[in-house]
Amino acid sequence: MHEIDLAQDIVNLALEQASRLRATRVLAVNLRVGQLAGVEAGALHAAYREASARTVLAGSRLAIIDVPLVVWCAVCLAEVTPVRINRLRCPRCDTAAGEIRRGRELEIAALEVDA
Amino acid sequence: MTTRIVEVRAGVLRRNDEVARALRREFEAAGVFVVNLVSSPGTGKTSLLQLTLSRLRESGIRTAALVGDLETDNDARRLAESGVPVKQINTHGRCHLEADMIGTHLASFDVAALDYLFIENVGNLVCPASYDLGEALRVVLLSVTEGEDKPLKYPTMVNSSDLAVITKIDLAAVCEFDRAAAHAAIHDVRPAMPILEVSARRGIGIDPWLASLAERREAWLDRLGPAAPGT
Numbered sequence: 001m002h003e004i005d006l007a008q009d010i011v012n013l014a015l016e017q018a019s020r021l022r023a024t025r026v027l028a029v030n031l032r033v034g035q036l037a038g039v040e041a042g043a044l045h046a047a048y049r050e051a052s053a054r055t056v057l058a059g060s061r062l063a064i065i066d067v068p069l070v071v072w073c074a075v076c077l078a079e080v081t082p083v084r085i086n087r088l089r090c091p092r093c094d095t096a097a098g099e100i101r102r103g104r105e106l107e108i109a110a111l112e113v114d115a
Numbered sequence: 116m117t118t119r120i121v122e123v124r125a126g127v128l129r130r131n132d133e134v135a136r137a138l139r140r141e142f143e144a145a146g147v148f149v150v151n152l153v154s155s156p157g158t159g160k161t162s163l164l165q166l167t168l169s170r171l172r173e174s175g176i177r178t179a180a181l182v183g184d185l186e187t188d189n190d191a192r193r194l195a196e197s198g199v200p201v202k203q204i205n206t207h208g209r210c211h212l213e214a215d216m217i218g219t220h221l222a223s224f225d226v227a228a229l230d231y232l233f234i235e236n237v238g239n240l241v242c243p244a245s246y247d248l249g250e251a252l253r254v255v256l257l258s259v260t261e262g263e264d265k266p267l268k269y270p271t272m273v274n275s276s277d278l279a280v281i282t283k284i285d286l287a288a289v290c291e292f293d294r295a296a297a298h299a300a301i302h303d304v305r306p307a308m309p310i311l312e313v314s315a316r317r318g319i320g321i322d323p324w325l326a327s328l329a330e331r332r333e334a335w336l337d338r339l340g341p342a343a344p345g346t
Contacts, residue, residue, distance in 0.1 A: 002211055002242035009127050017123050027118065031127070038244045038271030086270040087303045096306035100274075106127045106245070112120050 003040060006106070007047035011057055013108055018056055023113035028061040030112070034105040035069040035085050061112075069103030131246055134214035138221075138249030143339055147229040148332040151248050153272060154256035155265075156238030159282040161190045162315035163256065163324075164235055168197035170325060177230045181220055183212040183237040190235060200224055211242035214249060231332070240269040251335050252328075257301075258282040259292040266300040273304045278311070278331075280324065285314035 014029045029048075033039050041064050048062040073080045073090035079101050080090050090097045126132065142149050152160045164180060171178050179200040182191045191203035202220050204212060217234065226232070234250065236243045255276035257265050260283055266273040273279065279301050287294065294312075301308055311327060313320035 002209075002245060005209070005211075005213075006127055006245075009130065013123075013125050013127065013129070017121075017125065021121055024116065030120075036271050036274060038241060086267040088274075088306055089303075096302065098306035098308075108123045108125045108127065110120050110122045112118065114116050114118050 001043060001047075003043040003047045004051075006039065007044060007051040010048060010062070010108065011051040011055060014057055014111060015055060017108070017111055018113060021111070021113055021115050023056065023111070023115045025114040026057050026060045026111055027114065028063050028112035029057070029108060030063045030065060030110040032065045032067050032105045032107050032109045034067040034103040036100070036103040037067075037106045039106060065109060067102055067105045070101045071097040071103075072099040072101055073097045074099075128245060128247075131214045134218060135247035135249040138214055138217060139251075141221075141226065142232070142249060142251065145227040145229070146336065146339075147226055147232050148252070148328075148335055149232045149234065149248070149250040150328070151234045151236060151243075151250035151253045152256060153236045153240070153243045153253065153276065154238060154258075154282075155240045155261065155269075158238070158256045158258040158261065159315055160235050160238070160256055161193055163280070163282060163313060164233055165194055165197055166315045166318070166321060167233070167325065167328075168194060168199045170321065171231065172197060172199055177228060178233065179224050179229050179231075180233040180235060181212075181217060182235045183216070185209070185237060194235075206237055210237055210239050211246050212236050212248060213246050217248050231328070240265075240272045244272040244275045252277050252331055254278045254280055256280045256282050257297070259284060259287045259290050259297075263293050263297040264300050266297075266304045270304045273301060273308075276305070276308070278309050278327070279305075281310065281312045283314060283316075284312040284319055285317040 018026050068081050069085050070079050075093050075095045082088050083091050181202050183204045188203040191201050194201045202223050204216050204220050253276045
């Protein structure tokens with residue numbers, strides 16, 4: 001359950017940004033989460049509600065934007081998305097493709113604010 | 116007052132990553148090769164580490180260990196029997212180690228006088244995956260008693276590791292452990308990942324494991340360049 005720690009990190013970061021923007025209210029925090037970031041969305045939502053209570057972020061929405069896993073296929077010479085995150089193979093030619101290009105992201109993409 | 120969407124782009128783990136980067140620079144300057152051991156509880160991190168520390172110490176190689184544990188110092192006491200400096204990190208219920216915990220507990224070691232620093236992470240195949248500790252090598256341990264498909268269940272942890280070690284290999288026959296299936300599962304999640312098989316209890320595979328560590332440390336020192344200490 002590192003989602004509790006992650007939620008606290010998200011809240012701290014968002015508060016920092018909200019204050020920089022002089023926001024009076026934060027409606028949503030848009031979070032980009034890679035498929036391979038190792039984050040469980042349900043747990044993160046619950047932890048976020050807890051961590052954001054009694055702050056400017058209270059009642060705000062944590063909007064999770066899923067970032068698909070993208071690997072490089074050295075045979076097709078293309079960025080491809082494996083069918084499953086536990087089978088890193090090219091969906092076209094079935095070659096093992098371990099070079100990850102995207103899918104580990106865990107970042108705040110944007111804040112939806114009243115300012 | 117208007118509602119607007121403001122682009123931010125800020126990494127959630129930014130603070131941990133910054134501390135980890137600073138630690139990595141410190142380890143590189145000191146020429147100490149840092150190994151982060153991760154696995155589920157009961158895989159045998161402590162047993163393998165105990166033997167590793169003893170064997171390296173007998174060879175005159177200077178090591179130390181940091182041991183993460185939710186509540187006890189049982190593992191640290193076991194490891195201290197090997198005669199090398201060991202420091203316990205109690206996470207008090209937290210499921211992983213973070214970079215600043217490493218930084219805080221480093222003070223008790225003379226880092227510059229070490230060849231290796233081993234970090235035994237909290238037994239957990241999920242949470243430690245997200246936290247860079249400034250290590251040069253992340254080793255994931257999987258035991259034959261856990262089943263061949265464990266890597267498929269925990270892809271993030273296995274994929275974030277550099278080397279897989281299958282432990283308790285002496286029990287393979289009893290558990291009807293399918294080696295080929297286990298290797299295939301590891302390679303599904305992380306193609307071409309090197310795999311070693313060991314038994315700390317029977318001393319099986321320990322020489323290749325120590326040789327692999329030594330090779331990786333050499334390569335790491337080479338990459339750091341001629342100015343690096345410890346060469």
